[in-house]
Amino acid sequence: GFARIDTRREARQGVAECVYTPGKRPEEVVAIVAELLAHATGPVLATRADPDTAQAVLAAHPAGRYDPQARLLAWRPAPPRGFRLAVLTAGTADWPVAAEAAAVARAVGLEVDVYRDVGVAGLHRLLDCVDAVTAHHAVVVVAGMEGALASVVGGLVAHPVIAVPTSTGYGAGLEGVTALLAMLSSCAAGLTVVNIDSGFGAAMAAHRLATA
Amino acid sequence: GFARIDTRREARQGVAECVYTPGKRPEEVVAIVAELLAHATGPVLATRADPDTAQAVLAAHPAGRYDPQARLLAWRPAPPRGFRLAVLTAGTADWPVAAEAAAVARAVGLEVDVYRDVGVAGLHRLLDCVDAVTAHHAVVVVAGMEGALASVVGGLVAHPVIAVPTSTGYGAGLEGVTALLAMLSSCAAGLTVVNIDSGFGAAMAAHRLATA
Amino acid sequence: GFARIDTRREARQGVAECVYTPGKRPEEVVAIVAELLAHATGPVLATRADPDTAQAVLAAHPAGRYDPQARLLAWRPAPPRGFRLAVLTAGTADWPVAAEAAAVARAVGLEVDVYRDVGVAGLHRLLDCVDAVTAHHAVVVVAGMEGALASVVGGLVAHPVIAVPTSTGYGAGLEGVTALLAMLSSCAAGLTVVNIDSGFGAAMAAHRLATA
Amino acid sequence: GFARIDTRREARQGVAECVYTPGKRPEEVVAIVAELLAHATGPVLATRADPDTAQAVLAAHPAGRYDPQARLLAWRPAPPRGFRLAVLTAGTADWPVAAEAAAVARAVGLEVDVYRDVGVAGLHRLLDCVDAVTAHHAVVVVAGMEGALASVVGGLVAHPVIAVPTSTGYGAGLEGVTALLAMLSSCAAGLTVVNIDSGFGAAMAAHRLATA
Amino acid sequence: GFARIDTRREARQGVAECVYTPGKRPEEVVAIVAELLAHATGPVLATRADPDTAQAVLAAHPAGRYDPQARLLAWRPAPPRGFRLAVLTAGTADWPVAAEAAAVARAVGLEVDVYRDVGVAGLHRLLDCVDAVTAHHAVVVVAGMEGALASVVGGLVAHPVIAVPTSTGYGAGLEGVTALLAMLSSCAAGLTVVNIDSGFGAAMAAHRLATA
Amino acid sequence: GFARIDTRREARQGVAECVYTPGKRPEEVVAIVAELLAHATGPVLATRADPDTAQAVLAAHPAGRYDPQARLLAWRPAPPRGFRLAVLTAGTADWPVAAEAAAVARAVGLEVDVYRDVGVAGLHRLLDCVDAVTAHHAVVVVAGMEGALASVVGGLVAHPVIAVPTSTGYGAGLEGVTALLAMLSSCAAGLTVVNIDSGFGAAMAAHRLATA
Amino acid sequence: GFARIDTRREARQGVAECVYTPGKRPEEVVAIVAELLAHATGPVLATRADPDTAQAVLAAHPAGRYDPQARLLAWRPAPPRGFRLAVLTAGTADWPVAAEAAAVARAVGLEVDVYRDVGVAGLHRLLDCVDAVTAHHAVVVVAGMEGALASVVGGLVAHPVIAVPTSTGYGAGLEGVTALLAMLSSCAAGLTVVNIDSGFGAAMAAHRLATA
Amino acid sequence: GFARIDTRREARQGVAECVYTPGKRPEEVVAIVAELLAHATGPVLATRADPDTAQAVLAAHPAGRYDPQARLLAWRPAPPRGFRLAVLTAGTADWPVAAEAAAVARAVGLEVDVYRDVGVAGLHRLLDCVDAVTAHHAVVVVAGMEGALASVVGGLVAHPVIAVPTSTGYGAGLEGVTALLAMLSSCAAGLTVVNIDSGFGAAMAAHRLATA
Numbered sequence A, B, C, D, E, F, G, H: 001g002f003a004r005i006d007t008r009r010e011a012r013q014g015v016a017e018c019v020y021t022p023g024k025r026p027e028e029v030v031a032i033v034a035e036l037l038a039h040a041t042g043p044v045l046a047t048r049a050d051p052d053t054a055q056a057v058l059a060a061h062p063a064g065r066y067d068p069q070a071r072l073l074a075w076r077p078a079p080p081r082g083f084r085l086a087v088l089t090a091g092t093a094d095w096p097v098a099a100e101a102a103a104v105a106r107a108v109g110l111e112v113d114v115y116r117d118v119g120v121a122g123l124h125r126l127l128d129c130v131d132a133v134t135a136h137h138a139v140v141v142v143a144g145m146e147g148a149l150a151s152v153v154g155g156l157v158a159h160p161v162i163a164v165p166t167s168t169g170y171g172a173g174l175e176g177v178t179a180l181l182a183m184l185s186s187c188a189a190g191l192t193v194v195n196i197d198s199g200f201g202a203a204m205a206a207h208r209l210a211t212a
């Protein structure tokens, strides 16, 4: 076949291999999802699915659900298990990445609350929700442009902070590279960072925390 | 004064502000450490201290200890609190960064075991210690050159993995940038990454996990 | 004419000049292929041909074959001559590059076996096929993202390893530059590397090995 | 001579040409300063002077003063003219750059107050001095690492903000490039940015504001 | 809702939060503009609006005006308050960025004169209008390619100069990065720089000057 | 008007300002060309014109000619004046850039011979035409990928060599940046280099030689 | 211990793990070499050894030899086994890297001939030795600056070509990155590339060829 | 021998191969110079020689002369042949590069006038000497920081302009890369560019012009 699924991943890591749909034809995704549904017992996910692919794959595997903002296809979502995750975004434009983080995290069993549009240009928005944020077990910060929200949150809370740079912005933002480098260079100690626009990566990192 | 210490940090985050010694004169470090010892009740740390600075600062504050490989000065280390951290290095040359991670982590109360020189060029070395590694709560992977160890570890364990790229290597290694980018682009889902050569950052990220 | 073919290349290097089709109109490709078929006696290849170009060129030179996944047009493929090449891919998305490597290698007379989707996130997949891989004369490793597969394979086998970074991935993957730099910085000694997405380059490097 | 001084600059812009001392021998600086003192009537400055150069130049032109932290030599400082400038630093290590900004600004007639070590990792430090800062005409923000202080200040005040990235930090900080890109990409509208480590540039930009 | 508007920004900084339209659907822009018109009393702006978005938003909020070259939607423009801004462009292709700078500046109450196409390749064009330019309070210089106009203007006038690099050019121009770096490295002291193509940023920086 | 033509350029430099058509509407090009035809007496050129723009502009100014490969519109080409220029290309794909160089050079009065497809992978092609090349006054070398042709030509001839890197290639070619850096780093002494894909720049540099 | 040697490497790959001496103290190298001499039966190598380290290590293990130009320490060199390797350098300054390639290759049993200073700026030097070069089994090309020698050699011979970029040069040479990118983008098909300045990597790649 | 001199270069290109001294021991330079003096009849040059090397080499070949600012050793300088070259520098700090350009140009027989410190921050300095500059056959412009002088000169004169970026500056100047990119992107048509800090390259390019 065109794919060799890592059939032991659910046993090893608690979640089966997830399908990255870009570059795969719908029928390939259908086949891989079939194999995953057969080999695993828990959630099966396909990320970055555009609406057409989603529709075609759901036709073959109708028990799943599609979240168009998160671009996520999910089957057999895990039941919530008491790990609460706060997902913050700096601006409205960061929403698609945060939506992916939230949707994947929920599908693998985390409880997620979202705090949108709390960027540092209007700091009171963040200060107003710090108490609510600290009632969670971990925090995901999604920010583009210069990514300063991650540093400010990292300085305010004692929690694990997973920073997700986004490609929001233009020019010197270098398609997310600036936010990435800034988050890695943060003056707030102990932040961790995942790839640009990788809501998926942040959710899976949070899943590792919940498993720890 | 030349410094405005964040005197509320211990209350907010569990560890007082740490001193970054490069660019500060010994008498400045002495003064800041004095203020930190007075305002905080737990561990006080000064990182990246060269031996001369260390000797001068310890002369003024003799209750501390200096770890020359980790380049760390520490006063009032926290008692262990049952969070076990595994620190892995790919090669011998990555040791100074791992030493900093281990020393800082121990100073803030984590229990650390180190697995040195388990790089993927001789894979059996890693496979031989996977079971021991999985007996911890989280894993720090320290690797330079191409940083592949982070991906392999990330694929083998379900734990939180904090990857630390190092500047070990030459040419296309770009002083750690290649390992950094590689770890961020890892095919293993849910890895998190800190700054190049930042053993300190990895330890503080682990401290956040232990606090969660 | 618009092209000056290197008519002595087959004599010098065993394979005639290959046509890089992007940027050439179909009628230009037709004319160059005609000249190559006339001047050379062995295989004639046109790479990166999209389906429309392929159809137009085959209409003029119907003795050739088009492989749509490899995007390769080939006339007069060389007979196999006993050099066995293993082509490995890290993920499903690396297939088009591997397909080009395999198709070009076969067209110039190598015997190729392909091992797909053996990336290090699920290491057992690779370990399961190491013995089969070592039964070949050389290995091509095709991987995007962080390209760690090249290091792991390089550490396991004694064979010549030709690493092909691919542009698979996003963000910090920098369109293949990260995999490229990582492969060049590998901790496994003696890997060699070709250009990003250059299945063609890997196949021609293997052809040089077979000629040696 | 080895230099062609822009003798009309004081008339055109209010401050004579300033000497950039790196790469010039002390006797060259002595000669240029002599010419500037003769052609201009107001302040004469030589930047980035190390202590040895400073001593040698002051021996020849003893009416000047040397500020070793700012590395500035200044003759005939301008009298204060009622423009108040706030200079903020994120961390202790940013001080030399801020010192240059403050010293140059004072030498050209601005009134300067400095707020050191108010980085966002301990946000209350900044919030405690916002009112004092807003009592000025303009703000210079000096920050390295990820430079987030500029965004937060830019969101809190309505004043002209001149952001100065510094080379403080390591690894992903890229010797100040990350802070530079971050400040340029700030979500706070209307920030302006000068070159990395250019306290001089920030002071001269403030001088232009005071002249406007 | 999908956005959390910074409703205190007008009070803090004199202009309400501006909407960055790319990535938002027309109905989202409509809703945000409604909220801004309700919470603020002065100008409400939406930048980078393409004609279709503009038409849809104006249908809901017909009191606004759309400037297609500036891609700006503006409601309740501020009355002029006596601050005169000169906007210069190096070449014809820099016009869209300058148009945004001019339109935003006018909408927030500045008086703007534009001097187009005065690039240094034909220096007399600039020299012919220097006197007119100096009759303003501040200068915005919009230039792509190598951005030399900013240095030349910076050397001729004593005013605050806000340099805007544009992505005009090709090859070594690196989509505006070269102009950006050049402006930051200018030999003319005291220039300030905003993000590539950010006419908006330049206008808001000028607004801060006018407020000072 | 939307453009301020440098009407003195023909007097200063022998050729009137040339129109860069991208980003200009056809009616703008028509108006600028009208002004140039009126103010200058010699050649008037518009570069990078796509066929639709060309047709629209020629409708208004029918005395001109359009070269679709060079994408050049030219009116009143200068008569030849005895300066012979050799234009070499490494590969077939470099032709559009070389075509622009040749067409602009001819339009400003140089005599041009083109030697196509003489790249170093088949060195004899170049060696076969070295004698013909040396019969010219200057040489333009157009090459993409690694740009090695410039070095080899630079080592063989004593003439002025103007190297033009092209964006031909992929991956590590970095859209022409690699060829650009390589040509600038050439081991052949005294090569000069112009911008990526700038056939226009090479022709104008040759025109300066012819004028010297 | 401070190192975990890959004791199975000789069995797997024919050569024991090699010691990279930078960053290791002499006594650490002494200990690792002792372990390698005990566990392996064939050659033991320590690369990049400066003279002081070399002297200290040889004092403990006097049966070895030190090559100061190659900076290589070698014990128990392998007997020649009939694989002939040609090592070419573009310029005199590339010699140290070529010396490392030659010395490591000889130590692992290859027969090496060196052709120095055959750069393309004086092409006849290369053409004069092509026949001698083709009498070998494989070719290593060591070149800095623009690295054009690799392309020219790659076009002349049918052999495996291992290109080694060096950091020779300045400015646009970017410490070897330009040569690296150029070699990867070569118009000669089937070149392979190793890391900048990695004579060691080229020799080990040649060793893999000899093993194939 | 350790070097293979290109003994035919003087015949081919009018000047013998020049010795690049960095990385060569004095005795190596002595030997190469001996060979060059024997094989060539005209000038023999060794560039970038530090004073110690210069003294040692002159001891062996006392007929030469050393220019310490240009770091040039020259024997048998060519007689002037009527080609006049103007060398301009933007700032005092650019002098060493300009000195190399001037000294090499004179040694190969050009007549050189130098115009120092005519940077665009004080434009009148350049305008005052434009007439003198235009009395030459070609112009070399040496500038660091943003390199704007090249564009302004290129717009004022019709001559061949060879732009030399220098590493003068800091931060965003990127050690000369910014000036390099800016000169390549110049809005003045027909500039040519050589490597960063390559006074040698500019002089040799001028020599090619003089030969044409």
Ligand SMILES: Nc1ncnc2c1ncn2[C@@H]1O[C@H](COP(=O)(O)O)[C@@H](O)[C@H]1O
Pocket (backbone or CB within 6 Å): A090, A091, A092, A093, A094, A117, A121, D187, D188, D189, E017, E018, E019, E020, E021, E047, E048, E198, E200, E201
């Ligand atoms: N053209 C523009 N360039 C840069 N920033 C802008 C622009 N237009 C609006 N903004 C900023 O973008 C922010 C809104 O981001 P968002 O929450 O994604 O809508 C506001 O704080 C504005 O200051």
Ligand SMILES: Nc1ncnc2c1ncn2[C@@H]1O[C@H](COP(=O)(O)O)[C@@H](O)[C@H]1O
Pocket (backbone or CB within 6 Å): B090, B091, B092, B093, B094, B117, B121, C187, C188, C189, G017, G018, G019, G020, G021, G047, G048, G198, G200, G201
């Ligand atoms: N000159 C060299 N360049 C690159 N890698 C080397 C070099 N010398 C030894 N090595 C590799 O470095 C690894 C040892 O790294 P370490 O554990 O840090 O001593 C071994 O696997 C060798 O293959």
Ligand SMILES: Nc1ncnc2c1ncn2[C@@H]1O[C@H](COP(=O)(O)O)[C@@H](O)[C@H]1O
Pocket (backbone or CB within 6 Å): F187, F188, F189, G090, G091, G092, G093, G094, G117, G121, H017, H018, H019, H020, H021, H047, H048, H198, H200, H201
């Ligand atoms: N200052 C310089 N900058 C660049 N190339 C130079 C310089 N001086 C000499 N060269 C070139 O360096 C080559 C010699 O390199 P090598 O064989 O390493 O001595 C000659 O071909 C010269 O053309």
Ligand SMILES: Nc1ncnc2c1ncn2[C@@H]1O[C@H](COP(=O)(O)O)[C@@H](O)[C@H]1O
Pocket (backbone or CB within 6 Å): D017, D018, D019, D020, D021, D047, D048, D198, D200, D201, E187, E188, E189, H090, H091, H092, H093, H094, H117, H121
């Ligand atoms: N610290 C500084 N940073 C940047 N530019 C400076 C500095 N000090 C002086 N300058 C500028 O450097 C120019 C002098 O350069 P030079 O001719 O090389 O002495 C003057 O025009 C100053 O405006």
Ligand SMILES: [Mg+2]
Pocket (backbone or CB within 6 Å): A090, A091, A092, A117, A119, E003, E004, E005
């Ligand atoms: Mg918002």
Ligand SMILES: [Mg+2]
Pocket (backbone or CB within 6 Å): B090, B091, B092, B117, G003, G004, G005
């Ligand atoms: Mg090791």
Ligand SMILES: [Mg+2]
Pocket (backbone or CB within 6 Å): A003, A004, A005, C090, C091, C092, C117
């Ligand atoms: Mg897969």
Ligand SMILES: [Mg+2]
Pocket (backbone or CB within 6 Å): B003, B004, B005, D090, D091, D092, D117
């Ligand atoms: Mg501090």
Ligand SMILES: [Mg+2]
Pocket (backbone or CB within 6 Å): E090, E091, E092, E117, E119, F003, F004, F005
């Ligand atoms: Mg114009």
Ligand SMILES: [Mg+2]
Pocket (backbone or CB within 6 Å): C003, C004, C005, F090, F091, F092, F117, F119
């Ligand atoms: Mg060709």
Ligand SMILES: [Mg+2]
Pocket (backbone or CB within 6 Å): G090, G091, G092, G117, H003, H004, H005
């Ligand atoms: Mg040489």
Ligand SMILES: [Mg+2]
Pocket (backbone or CB within 6 Å): D003, D004, D005, H090, H091, H092, H117
């Ligand atoms: Mg000067």
